[in-house]
Amino acid sequence: MFPTREDVHGIRRLEVLREAAASFNFKGYHGTSMNEIAASLGVTKAALYHYFPNKTSLLAACFEHAMDAAFASMERARKEGRNGRERLVLTMSYYVAQLINELNCCVVLMEDRALEPEDQAKLVRQRDRFERALRGFIREGIDDGSVVPCDPKLAIFVILGAMNWVPKWFKPSGVWKPDQLNTALAQMFERLISSSPVAAMAGDVGELPSRSDPPSSLSALAELGRGARVTKIAKKIKQSR
Amino acid sequence: MFPTREDVHGIRRLEVLREAAASFNFKGYHGTSMNEIAASLGVTKAALYHYFPNKTSLLAACFEHAMDAAFASMERARKEGRNGRERLVLTMSYYVAQLINELNCCVVLMEDRALEPEDQAKLVRQRDRFERALRGFIREGIDDGSVVPCDPKLAIFVILGAMNWVPKWFKPSGVWKPDQLNTALAQMFERLISSSPVAAMAGDVGELPSRSDPPSSLSALAELGRGARVTKIAKKIKQSR
DNA sequence: CTACTAACTAACCGGACGGTAAGTAAACCG
DNA sequence: CGGTTTACTTACCGTCCGGTTAGTTAGTAG
Numbered sequence: 001m002f003p004t005r006e007d008v009h010g011i012r013r014l015e016v017l018r019e020a021a022a023s024f025n026f027k028g029y030h031g032t033s034m035n036e037i038a039a040s041l042g043v044t045k046a047a048l049y050h051y052f053p054n055k056t057s058l059l060a061a062c063f064e065h066a067m068d069a070a071f072a073s074m075e076r077a078r079k080e081g082r083n084g085r086e087r088l089v090l091t092m093s094y095y096v097a098q099l100i101n102e103l104n105c106c107v108v109l110m111e112d113r114a115l116e117p118e119d120q121a122k123l124v125r126q127r128d129r130f131e132r133a134l135r136g137f138i139r140e141g142i143d144d145g146s147v148v149p150c151d152p153k154l155a156i157f158v159i160l161g162a163m164n165w166v167p168k169w170f171k172p173s174g175v176w177k178p179d180q181l182n183t184a185l186a187q188m189f190e191r192l193i194s195s196s197p198v199a200a201m202a203g204d205v206g207e208l209p210s211r212s213d214p215p216s217s218l219s220a221l222a223e224l225g226r227g228a229r230v231t232k233i234a235k236k237i238k239q240s241r
Numbered sequence: 242m243f244p245t246r247e248d249v250h251g252i253r254r255l256e257v258l259r260e261a262a263a264s265f266n267f268k269g270y271h272g273t274s275m276n277e278i279a280a281s282l283g284v285t286k287a288a289l290y291h292y293f294p295n296k297t298s299l300l301a302a303c304f305e306h307a308m309d310a311a312f313a314s315m316e317r318a319r320k321e322g323r324n325g326r327e328r329l330v331l332t333m334s335y336y337v338a339q340l341i342n343e344l345n346c347c348v349v350l351m352e353d354r355a356l357e358p359e360d361q362a363k364l365v366r367q368r369d370r371f372e373r374a375l376r377g378f379i380r381e382g383i384d385d386g387s388v389v390p391c392d393p394k395l396a397i398f399v400i401l402g403a404m405n406w407v408p409k410w411f412k413p414s415g416v417w418k419p420d421q422l423n424t425a426l427a428q429m430f431e432r433l434i435s436s437s438p439v440a441a442m443a444g445d446v447g448e449l450p451s452r453s454d455p456p457s458s459l460s461a462l463a464e465l466g467r468g469a470r471v472t473k474i475a476k477k478i479k480q481s482r
Numbered sequence: 483c484t485a486c487t488a489a490c491t492a493a494c495c496g497g498a499c500g501g502t503a504a505g506t507a508a509a510c511c512g
Numbered sequence: 513c514g515g516t517t518t519a520c521t522t523a524c525c526g527t528c529c530g531g532t533t534a535g536t537t538a539g540t541a542g
Binding site: 030031079111113148149157158161162163184185190192207 | 269389391399407410428432
């Protein structure tokens, strides 16, 4: 009664998406079979087709999710940042936090060539819009004096490259906590583009200052309550088989 | 008579490797079929098996090549650089130049999970050694005062991420010339880690200063003479069919 | 209890893929 | 010249993958 049938369906769908995202991230889209995803969830392959019509739609959903997070992060940063530099750094900070919390690990926006043409076109359009807006932050920062004069395109590519590389080495279970990563990355980006010399950064992993602010990711999908419910209900479902 | 039979074999083998690298880079390892690689070279799939015993060995050769380039770049940079920062930046500069010139476009060291276990173990070992050495440059730079105090691990990850992202947006045929990219990237990295504030960078794509030094990539495999020969002989081979 | 539906499983299909076998045309070599 | 090797091609094999179909089970609604 508490969770309606539609709720359960949506939650289960999200579980499938998470597992797929983690697998795509780990072994690549083409390197991951529907069988593997299903096995990780303890079901058979055919069951996945109750939630997604085909494999590429799974990938498309990953990208959609990631782009939503990107734009949400940017909107929030646009309001909270006081100049171009702050807005850019905040965008990246919120973005990486969301991706780490929400999907098991970040979806790297790399295998877009595996998408259906129409989905890919849509993604490319969105990504271009996102990157253009990021470059806008750079230009804004150069104008307001918060960002050192530089080529906006290259600066954004460097930052995005560093971002997209994160899932290749960051493990949530490792010594680095997500918050530490987030803070340290933000410091790096700040130093990269700031117009003023930046204070020395923390000297070692163990000494990284953890953020004193409240955690940054608060998107509708990421709040902890829902995350907990997903797991609990999934357990129930599995036991009742 | 000028090119012996073994020469031709080696050259043709390199052509296959280049094509494979470009394809792997473009569509991913699992997303590329042997048929596609063969078709791009104007031969049938079976012909590839005269040069490489199987598909994974092609990937392994790509990685081997890339790691050789990496260590060669580092050795050269170690000699030429006058402090930790210079050595690090030079390593990355030589490395990206080699990868762009030699293989059609860079091999991204991403799909290592597709390798045979033994090859993967070897790659991981080499990559770890490379990254450890890079972190060594950072520490060296912090000690000699050329690098701002920071976490070496994170700094290297950020730089490597930016590097590995290059092939996703850089097209040799685009407005950016390889030399320009190289210079601009080096400036970015320098700014990221340098202990002293760095002068403002070039303001726009068109205004990027091209390097006045001689081109940086001079590895045995990359010299232009050989590159030209490859193409010429390949043409001859194709015509004579 | 019956009728229905959501959620799944088992079994299967066509096609593509990595890889192999057998054959052939040209180049090389004594 | 004849024998051997090189560099392929054509044709094929077994396997695995994405996706479908038909059927089963469990829960729900009336």
